[in-house]
Amino acid sequence: MTATRSIPFFDYPALFAELENEIMTTVRDVFARGAYIMQSDVVNFEKELAAYVGVKHAIGVADGTMGLLLPLLALGLKPGDEVLVPSHTFVASAAAIHHAGGTPVLVDCGADHLIDAASVRKFITPRTRGIMPVQLNGRTANMDEIGAIAREHGLFIVEDSCQALGSKFKGRFAGTFGAAGSISFYPSKTLGCFGDGGAIITNDDALAETLRILRDHGRGPDGDIWMWGFNSRLDNVQAAILRVKLKRYDGYIARRRAIASLYQQRLGHQRDLLLPPAPDSQPDHYDIFQNYEIEAGRRDALRAHLDASGVKTIVQWGGKVLHQFPKLGLGAPLPHAERMTQRFMLLPMNTALSDDDIHYICDSIENFYASGRKVAASA
């Protein structure tokens, strides 16, 4: 198949163009007011975000990684404390545990690529203090199981919900199941800003107060220094832009779910592929499709074919899960995650894609498997 279209994995300029006027008006307004650090836009965005996910507090921070690190510190993580985290995640999840002074202990993932409860049980030791489920690809894990384990063993939960704003399990939002959850506004995230940004969501008043102090140099509401803190604030201009996008967020999610349905419709019958569950196919889960992560038996050949067709795909984390980075020294065999790294890949998933783009991608995948059958038949 010759390339008649060019479909980048992610199209930043297109996403800017779509909102250019409103964003430039917002930026001009913020700059004209000289409102850079911790101004009304941050305060208002925090209120709107908290209302969106139905929690008492949202605290803007510099990025999603600090959104994980600060709650771990606030919960008093100590050297030697172990926190269970899936190996199939961005290095930032484990780095937050490490920099908070704890030890990340990697667990396996299940068929839906999320934290596997049976594996969590297997890795609990007397030193385990907490669990960090990672709500990957815009899907929330079965938090009944994880919550039960946490209660049974007296463990805290800090959710890496960086990829899952708006995703739900049994009607409850990702990031709201434990002590705190982190959201990332990295530009390619479902709610992306124009640089780095993040937020912590929590229902715990005391934790929220500590987090507000930690993110702003340890300064308390009285201006006195209450503790060692950080400079980890959400830029006011980014908060102003995020307010513009949050108003439209439900529309973005609806579009992502429509794209996922189209992929399912077109590719659901391909026996070499494992697709994520279709939207609304599982009543307990509301997925927002930060990513469309599939498995393919002939992954590398499929990716090469798509690339030649002008369709760019990605393999998360460069094709390795965290226990496969020897320099991190986090090795324990995790059979499902290891098998998955041979098969997983991301198809394009973002709001700049048209239905025609999705059909083009699916035509190309169909051609790949059709020509594979011809080769097999003539051999």
Ligand SMILES: *Cc1c(COP(=O)(O)O)cnc(C)c1O
């Ligand atoms: C994006 C992401 C983070 C970190 O977010 P930053 O805002 O880039 O610091 C952490 N965990 C996961 C799973 C992510 O996808």
